[in-house]
Amino acid sequence: MPVSAAASAREILTRLHDVMAARTTAQMKLNSVVAIIGEAIHSEVCSIYLLREGVLELYATRGLDQGAVHVTKLALGEGLVGTIAQRVEVLNLDEAASHPDFAYKPETGEDRFHSFAGVPIIRRERAVGVLAVQHTDRRRYADVEIEALQTVAMVLSELIANAGLIDATGGGTDRPQSTAAMRIPGQKLVDGMGAGYAVFHQPRIHIEHTVAEDIDAERHRVYAAFDKMREGIDRMTREAEFGVGGEHEEVLATYKMFAYDEGWARRINEAIDSGLTAEAAIERVQQRTRQRMRQIDDPLLADRMHDLEDLSNRLIRIVSGQMGTAAQVGLRQDTILIARNLGPAELLEYDRRRLKGVVLEEGSLTAHVTIVARAMGVPVLGRVRDVRRLIAEGDLLLLDVSDGTVFARPNSGIEESFEARLALRQKRKAAFAALRDVPPVTKDGHRLTLMVNAGLRDDVAALDVTGADGIGLFRTEFQFLVSATLPQRERQQRLYREVLDVAGDRPVIFRTVDIGGDKALPYLHKTDAEEENPAMGWRALRLGLERDGLMKVQARALLEAASGRTLNVMFPMVSEPWEFDEARALFEDQRAWMNRRGRQMPIEIRYGAMLEVPALAEQLDILLPRIQFLSIGTNDLTQFLFAADRANPKLAERYDWLSPSILRFLARVVGPTRAAGVDLAVCGEMGGRPLEAMALIGLGIDRLSITPAAVGPIKAMVRSLDRSAVTSFMTGLLADPPRDMRGALTDWALQNGVELT
Structure with a gap:
């Protein structure tokens, strides 16, 4: 057994150097290569398969039947060798026949061999062949042996390419498949x-x-x-x-x-x-x-x-x-x-x-x-x-x-x-920019609140560019996502204070970290098994309440940053009122701790929750008396309502935000929230689309937090809309929904001169 990967590879490469320099045919060189490798790692079989004419051809072997050379061929994905080449990954098995991709080739005489290891021969990031070893004993090859095989495979790539033994396509090409548009x-x-x-x-x-x-x-x-x-x-x-x-x-x-x-x-x-x-x-x-x-x-x-x-x-x-x-x-x-x-x-x-x-x-x-x-x-x-x-x-x-x-x-x-689209984009951009200082007031005099979503320090500049009323959702996790280590309290505090400074008198709603699940951090290790449904798993407030040290640091950073001002804190992924209670208590404990030490505090703390989990809507009567604002996160809410992963391209366009299910759900939330005197907003992509925003206004939602680019188009739509008319129309639609809700809303908007560009 070689003492190290480096020593094992060096022993082989030293001998291969002479082989590559010899004035012999490529076939003779490969025959020598399999003999050298087999001897060096004490393996009874060593074989080289090369990608030729789209299939993997057994090109040289020590240990298998020589009559199989240039006869045994495997398609990409066929057998263990084909699997290695297709996936460009290593296989190391103590019993080859037990692998689901195993394919027996009788002409090779390999039936007496049990263990198998193979590594791809890579050129220009694509597999152009496979180097494989086999043994009669049932054993996995040692890591040092696999490492040596991979190093040798790299040298083989040079040898076989110089000898012209692989397909041109296998070697990689930058030429396009077509010259047409x-x-x-x-x-x-x-x-x-x-x-x-x-x-x-x-x-x-x-x-x-x-x-x-x-x-x-x-x-x-x-x-x-x-x-x-x-x-x-x-x-x-x-x-x-x-x-x-x-x-x-x-x-x-x-x-x-x-x-x-x-x-x-x-x-x-x-x-x-x-x-x-x-x-x-x-x-x-x-x-x-x-x-x-x-x-x-x-x-x-x-x-x-x-x-x-x-x-x-x-x-x-x-x-x-x-x-x-x-x-x-x-x-x-x-x-x-x-x-x-x-x-x-x-x-x-x-x-x-x-x-x-x-x-x-x-x-x-x-x-x-x-x-x-x-x-x-x-x-x-x-x-x-x-x-x-x-x-x-x-x-x-x-x-x-x-x-x-x-x-x-x-x-x-x-x-x-x-060019026409580009010119139109620039023209619209100029038109929307002209609306910067114009308030979003409907034709019948109702003032809406348009806020922007942000997550980067640079995003806050959009407040002045768009004339938005504030930041309705500041995603604090972005600072965590771009950092190599957990951001310290001082760094978090500095970011939050800079955001508040730029916002001035305009409100900023900070959402506590929504990490975990599909936004895992490499430096935040989990002990649990891999999650099958990460978006519905250990993330957001669930993670924050379990890893309360992380949340305490963020709470203190937010409290310090907002000293002398109003702090708006929103908790994501709230499923039940007790989760909100625990999160609020954690913030209040940190406030009490700082207060005892004479630290300057925010003049007011307003607490809110994200409604993303449908279950929370069934306990609004319990939650609403405890909060100052509620934000509906339509992105996650939609996928949870329809059990449809929004990251799945097959489902991405299947479930419409303007479906009766979504609109009726939202209508059920609007009534009790308004009656409780709690501010209600939608912060998601739905609110940034003019037709969808029109429907939300018709449901009674008058606060939207959207992307900065959407502020201009939404403001233009709002100023062309009669709120009372769309409210009446939406009431009728939800009572007896048409098959094509989107089409019905579009027709109404066109008939009533609503700006939908």
Whole structure:
């Protein structure tokens, strides 16, 4: 048994170096390779399968029947070998036949072997083959043996590619499948529109040599590259042009922390110890990172892994001398940047005058690059599958994030339509901006309250831009989501005080942290098993009451920040009145503690609850006397009412906010809440859509908290609406709902001159 992964891999690579340098055929080299590997890890079978013409072909083996070479073939996903290649992941089994994907190939004579381990041979992030070992004993291969196999597989990738043994498509290609105009959908990350020519963020770095001649020399090369990379990041974070304050600063601080992570540097050094060159060692560690990312369901932790991959790309370019990212070469024209993913620092390198948008193959709403792009004002479309194969360098792109699409290679008709939409967007934006100081009053003189949702320090500036009445929902969890560690009380307090300072006399409703479930934090460990339904699980107030230390810190930070002012606190995911009582008592205990120590206090504390869990509506008579305000969170409420996950694309459009079920539910809440004298608001996407907002007003809801971009359109709708008329119409509709509620409301709005743009 090898004493370490590095020693085992180094033993194999030393012998492979001579094989690769020999003047023999590729087949003879592979025959030697399987013999060397089998002997080194004492495995009776070692086989290499290569992807050729779309199938995995047994190309060389030690231990299986030689008559099966070039005869045994497996489709992607077929058998254990096909599964490894399709999923690009490792299998390590003590009994191969027990695996559900096992497929017996009698011509190989493998029936006497029990244990099995296989690793993908990866080139350009795709599996181009599989390296597999087998043994008669029922045992799992040791971790050091698997690590050695993965290192060897990396070297094999170079050998088989140079020999032309794999499909061109298997090696990866950046050429688009079509040159015709194409509409490509994606996820809206940062709203906006932009036109420009496609530029790939990162040209592929080709590693010429994988096996090291001098390990000490390779280690010195890596040390020098680390120094240069860290120096560049330090300079970049100092010079970022954002103004003072903002979550992007915390993002960059977290990114910088990764750059100085000694564990990452140690893993690269261990890979060099195994016999790899500096470039190959960085790539080897990067491959491990990618494999871990495929296994991570938590999008927040995956975002942190993306930062590490971004740094790996930066380091490998430095050590190889291939420094030419698109940013470093320079943008010569209006550009839409294309990337699999981006780190926040890489985005900062681009000329903001030329950069008109970003299209990502991955990306998420909580990704660091999204937060930085929002601060830069750069529209971003994410989750665009196969974008690097559908778009070619230099293609004209029309990016419309509000529509969730990017057009590649548009014809003249598409271009004209885009330009018309862009002009209309700018015209509407100007018209809505003109309404900034105009109050949202209906035609019959009823004044509504329009507030905005926020979560970042920068979002608060929308109050002045839109003329909103305040912040109806400040999501305090965003500070937690972008931090590498739990934010300390002082940091929380500073954020809350800055938000209140900018808001001035306008109210701010702080929602306590809604984390956990589908917004898990990598630094907040759970002991329970993985949740099948995270949105309905251990999250929000449920987590806060159990981890009351976290909630006490936040309570004290909010109380300190609001000293001398009114503090509005809202608790999320309240299911029963006792949960609200416990949360309020926790805040009051902290207030009493601070009061005893003579700390300056808020002049008033107003407590409220989020109505997201339908069960709470059945106990409103108990809850309403205890609260000052109630906010209906329509996003979660809808999915709970319909038992429909809003993140599931098959269900996303199936259940309508204007269904009788939703509207009748809301109507049942409005009556008792108004009678109790409790302020009632809707804070969710529903309130930010003109037709839906019109229906809510018709139900008697006159407080909306919406996205800043929606304030103008909603204000325009309100000023064109007769409140008493829509109230009467809604009463009739709910008494006898039509099959098409949305259609009925749209027809009424058009007939009554309601502005719905």
